[in-house]
Each structure stands twice: as C-alpha cells, then as structure tokens.
Amino acid sequence: MLTLPRTADALLDVRVSGKRYDTRVVLDSISLTIKAGEIVSLVGPSGCGKSTLLRIIAGLDRNYDGDVLLDSQRQQGPSSRVGVVFQEPRLLPWLDVANNVAFPAGPRRGSDPRVGELLAQVGLANARSSLPKHLSGGMAQRVAIARGLFTNPDLLLLDEPFSAVDAITRMRLQDLLLSLVSGGKTATLLVTHDLDEALYLADRVLLMTPSGHGGAGRIAREIAIPDGRPRDRNGPWLAAARGKLLESLGVSGS
Amino acid sequence: MASDDSLALPRPLAKPERRPSSALQRWRIAGLLLPIVFLALMEVLVRLQVVPGHLVPAPSTIAEALWQLGGERLARHIGASSLRVLAGFMIGAAAAIAFGAAMGLSRRLDALFDPSFQALRSIPSLAWVPVLLLWMGIDEAPKITLIAIGAFFPVHLAVVAGIRDVDRKLVELGEVNRLSHAELFVRILLPASLPQIFTGLRTGLSLAWMFMVAAELIAATRGLGYLLSDGRETGRPDLVFGAILLLALLGKLSDTVLKFAENRVLSWRDTSLSN
Numbered sequence: 180m181l182t183l184p185r186t187a188d189a190l191l192d193v194r195v196s197g198k199r200y201d202t203r204v205v206l207d208s209i210s211l212t213i214k215a216g217e218i219v220s221l222v223g224p225s226g227c228g229k230s231t232l233l234r235i236i237a238g239l240d241r242n243y244d245g246d247v248l249l250d251s252q253r254q255q256g257p258s259s260r261v262g263v264v265f266q267e268p269r270l271l272p273w274l275d276v277a278n279n280v281a282f283p284a285g286p287r288r289g290s291d292p293r294v295g296e297l298l299a300q301v302g303l304a305n306a307r308s309s310l311p312k313h314l315s316g317g318m319a320q321r322v323a324i325a326r327g328l329f330t331n332p333d334l335l336l337l338d339e340p341f342s343a344v345d346a347i348t349r350m351r352l353q354d355l356l357l358s359l360v361s362g363g364k365t366a367t368l369l370v371t372h373d374l375d376e377a378l379y380l381a382d383r384v385l386l387m388t389p390s391g392h393g394g395a396g397r398i399a400r401e402i403a404i405p406d407g408r409p410r411d412r413n414g415p416w417l418a419a420a421r422g423k424l425l426e427s428l429g430v431s432g433s
Numbered sequence: 434m435a436s437d438d439s440l441a442l443p444r445p446l447a448k449p450e451r452r453p454s455s456a457l458q459r460w461r462i463a464g465l466l467l468p469i470v471f472l473a474l475m476e477v478l479v480r481l482q483v484v485p486g487h488l489v490p491a492p493s494t495i496a497e498a499l500w501q502l503g504g505e506r507l508a509r510h511i512g513a514s515s516l517r518v519l520a521g522f523m524i525g526a527a528a529a530i531a532f533g534a535a536m537g538l539s540r541r542l543d544a545l546f547d548p549s550f551q552a553l554r555s556i557p558s559l560a561w562v563p564v565l566l567l568w569m570g571i572d573e574a575p576k577i578t579l580i581a582i583g584a585f586f587p588v589h590l591a592v593v594a595g596i597r598d599v600d601r602k603l604v605e606l607g608e609v610n611r612l613s614h615a616e617l618f619v620r621i622l623l624p625a626s627l628p629q630i631f632t633g634l635r636t637g638l639s640l641a642w643m644f645m646v647a648a649e650l651i652a653a654t655r656g657l658g659y660l661l662s663d664g665r666e667t668g669r670p671d672l673v674f675g676a677i678l679l680l681a682l683l684g685k686l687s688d689t690v691l692k693f694a695e696n697r698v699l700s701w702r703d704t705s706l707s708n
Contacts, residue, residue, distance in 0.1 A: 239608060256611070263609045269602050273624045273701040283610045286620055312703035 190215040190366050191334055195245035205231050207391025209398055218367045220377035223387035228396025229370045233338050237263050262332035266339045268319035270311040277307040280325045297325040317348040337369045353380055378420050386427050400427040490671040498671035513655040514645055521580025522641040529585045533592025554586040558647040576648035583644030584637035591633020595626025631695040642684045
C-alpha cells in the first residue's frame with residue numbers, strides 16, 4: 180500500500196496498488212486525484228487498463244488492492260454522486276427517451292422537470308417520447324449523457340463515450356459535453372484513446388501506458404492544459420501538447 | 434445549452450417510413466384463404482370419389498355432423514375444453530415464471546433444480562395420465578394439472594434462458610444506479626427477457642391444447658378430446674375430423690390473441706418485421 184500524503188481538497192482520490200485478472204497484473208501502483216469541477220482526461224493505448232481503472236472508480240469492479248475516496252469517504256460500490264456514461268449508450272429499449280433519462284430516479288419518472296431541462300440542454304427536447312430504436316447513434320449517446328447527469332453528480336465518468344460515432348458528430352458531442360460540465364460543479368473523468376480529444380476537452384491529461392511490471396498500466400505522464408476555453412482545435416498549443424504525449428508513448432511526434 | 438443549433442431537432446422524430454405493405458397484405462389474405470381452398474378441394478375430391486369418404490369425410494359432412502350436435506352441446510364441448518386450457522395454462526405459466534425467475538436469478542437454485550426439471554420435462558404427456566387419475570380422481574383437477582404440466586416446461590425454459598441472456602451491459606447500468614435485486618429484476622431483467630418469455634408462452638399455450646386432448650381422451654364426458662374419442666369409439670370419422678378442425682381453429686385463435694398481446698407489449702423491439 181502506498182503511503183503518499185492525501186490531497187486534502189480532492190473530490191476524488193484514487194490509490195490502486197494492484198489489480199489483476201487471474202495472474203496477469205493489469206494495473207500497477209496508480210494514484211490520481213480530481214478536484215471538484217475539474218475535467219481530467221485519461222488517455223492511453225488500447226489494453227493499458229484505463230477502462231479497468233474507470234470501472235474501479237465507478238464501483239463496478241471491487242476486486243483490487245487500494246481504495247477510492249470520494250470526499251475522503253471510502254467507496255464500496257457505485258455512488259449516487261457519480262454518473263457514468265459508457266462507450267455504448269446502453270439505453271433501455273423498452274423505455275422512451277424521457278424515462279431513460281430519468282432512469283436513476285426510479286420507474287416511470289419521465290415527467291420529472293429535470294428531464295425536460297436536460298433534454299433541452301442536449302438538444303433533444305422534441306424526442307422525449309421517442310423510443311431508442313428511432314434514435315441515431317449520436318442522439319442515443321446524448322440521451323445517455325443526459326441520463327448520466329440526471330442526478331446532478333459531483334463526478335461524471337465517461338468511458339470512450341464518442342468512439343462509436345462519426346468524426347463530425349464526435350466534435351459536436353465534445354463541445355456539448357464541455358457546455359454541460361465546464362465551469363460547473365461536475366468534475367469529469369474522461370477515458371479516451373484519442374489524444375486530440377483528451378487534449379481538447381481536459382484541464383489535465385493523464386497518459387496511461389502499459390509500462391509497469393509485466394505490461395501493467397501506469398500513469399506515465401501528466402500534462403496540465405493552461406489555456407482557457409473555447410480552445411482552437413488547430414492551435415499550436417495542441418501540436419506541442421500532442422508532441423509531448425507522443426514522445427512519452429515512444430511514437431515519433433514529427 | 435447545446436452550442437451547435439444543428440443538434441436540435443426541428444420537429445418530433447418522425448417514425449421510420451412504413452414499407453408499403455399492400456403486397457404483403459395480399460399474401461396474408463392468401464394465407465388465410467389457403468385452408469379454405471384446401472377444404473373446398475377435399476370436398477370436390479370426396480364427391481368425385483377420388484378419395485374414399487369413409488377415410489376422409491367431406492367437409493360438408495363434417496359441418497353437418499357438428500351442426501347436428503347442436504349449438505348448445507357444441508358450445509359446451511368447446512367451453513369445457515377452453516376453460517380447462519385457460520386454467521391449466523395460467524397456472525402452469527405462472528408457476529413457470531416464478532420458478533424460471535428464481536432459477537434465472539440464482540445459479541445455486543438452477544444447479545439444484547435443473548436436473549429434476551430436465552428429467553420431468555422428458556416425461557410424455559400420456560404417461561402422466563394414470564398417475565394423475567390415481568392421485569386426483571377423474572374430476573377437473575387431474576385434467577387441469579396435466580395441462581399445467583404441459584404449459585409449464587416451455588415457459589420455464591424460456592424464462593430461465595431469457596434472464597440468462599440479458600445483456601451484461603444493461604445489468605451493469607442497473608448496478609451503477611444501485612438497484613436492489615428486486616428492482617434489477619423488475620426494471621431490467623424482466624422487460625429485457627420478455628421477447629423470449631412471450632415465445633415460451635406461445636409454445637406453452639399450444640402444448641396446453643395438446644395436453645388437454647390427452648387429458649380428455651381418458652376420463653371426460655365433455656370437451657373436444659371427449660368428442661374425439663367418442664367419434665372414434667362410435668365409428669364416426671366425421672365427428673373425429675370435426676373435433677380436429679375445431680382444435681386447429683381454437684389453437685390458432687388463442688395464439689393470435691397471444692401474438693397480438695406480444696406485439697403490443699413488445700412494440701419497442703427494433704426488428705426488421707416490427708413497424
């Protein structure tokens with residue numbers, strides 16, 4: 180167990196000293212903290228354990244060494260203060276959009292005023308009574324984001340949420356996510372394998388690589404992005420930051 | 434607010450266009466007409482004595498035999514059989530859903546009960562008859578029990594398989610939202626397995642009709658199974674065929690009702706044939 184000092188003002192404080200599947204170690208000593216309202220990206224190549232780490236933080240995986248503290252409280256399983264958006268929308272096909280968004284509140288709560296508010300924010304105010312089968316992939320993911328935010332969580336976890344949509348939709352969804360969480364009270368941890376996405380969205384980018392013992396995932400580098408928002412998707416800052424990440428990944432940055 | 438106006442929908446989502454169904458509609462009508470055409474053909478073949486009348490009575494002879502039974506007696510036979518099927522099916526399906534849910538949710542209960550249920554499932558319907566007569570006499574109880582046994586297994590199998598096959602990702606969504614076991618069952622597992630459960634219910638209903646005939650062949654004074662065995666014993670093929678036609682008709686009708694309910698309840702399914 181690591182005995183590094185805890186960050187007092189952190190909303191989320193994660194210390195994982197080990198996580199294995201059978202005999203394979205997938206996570207090596209990892210520590211990360213997120214302050215309230217902060218947007219953090221966790222980026223890395225496929226199979227480096229970033230989704231595993233997110234599942235641990237979400238409380239879906241309890242079989243690891245270490246602990247997850249939310250406001251200094253040790254977490255044992257999922258918390259109502261944490262919203263999760265998965266890679267796929269995971270909408271319940273038998274519920275209309277409104278009831279899917281209100282799913283965390285309980286059955287048949289689609290008439291909750293918060294639903295209309297959130298659907299307006301994600302641009303789907305007119306789709307509230309549609310069934311998921313009538314939604315495009317991008318729309319369905321917007322519903323999933325609205326559902327993740329329904330409980331006004333202090334922390335929103337997103338697991339490669341835009342990897343299954345086309346490039347244009349992805350950029351729109353990124354801006355939508357920023358409009359929902361930046362400057363607000365919701366801290367965000369975004370797992371992605373897209374370097375540009377990580378850099379564009381986050382206040383801080385954590386690069387995870389399989390550089391630990393036996394290929395276990397470790398956080399190899401941390402980059403703070405000082406720029407204010409909105410950011411230029413083509414700005415020189417992006418190339419510089421990307422260069423740093425590529426260098427750590429051992430890929431030529433030219 | 435969405436920073437990009439193109440995200441907003443201009444109007445409520447339009448339902449996907451329906452495929453022009455007039456062509457298919459014609460085939461549906463043809464499907465309903467097919468048995469009628471077949472009966473008409475039989476009528477002609479029997480009248481022309483291509484087919485011997487003592488083996489296959491002409492449809493008009495069958496209709497006449499049923500007519501001679503009289504509406505009241507016919508209604509009594511149909512009513513007795515239908516009520517038995519309804520009662521047996523409801524009891525069997527309810528028990529199957531309860532056991533299936535328990536076994537679908539708990540690996541331990543599944544491991545405990547599965548071998549016994551597999552063995553019981555392979556017992557043919559007629560083998561139950563003497564046992565049930567011995568235990569329950571010749572009243573309604575053994576008949577309804579036999580029908581319930583027939584309906585039980587397909588529904589049970591479908592419920593267990595349905596719950597097992599629910600996408601792990603949806604279960605995880607329930608976990609993230611901290612659903613209790615009961616909530617997880619009602620809000621995710623049950624609705625997600627409804628398509629399979631309905632398939633099981635329809636199979637169970639058709640088996641209920643079959644088991645009903647087995648029950649009535651032995652000890653009954655009313656019902657279509659009784660009509661069948663009565664026709665056989667008194668050398669009346671017209672009555673036998675009449676009972677068979679009625680069984681086919683009632684089976685089809687009851688399945689149509691269930692199918693209608695299925696399409697209503699499962700309208701959310703994203704299949705190429707729905708909508």
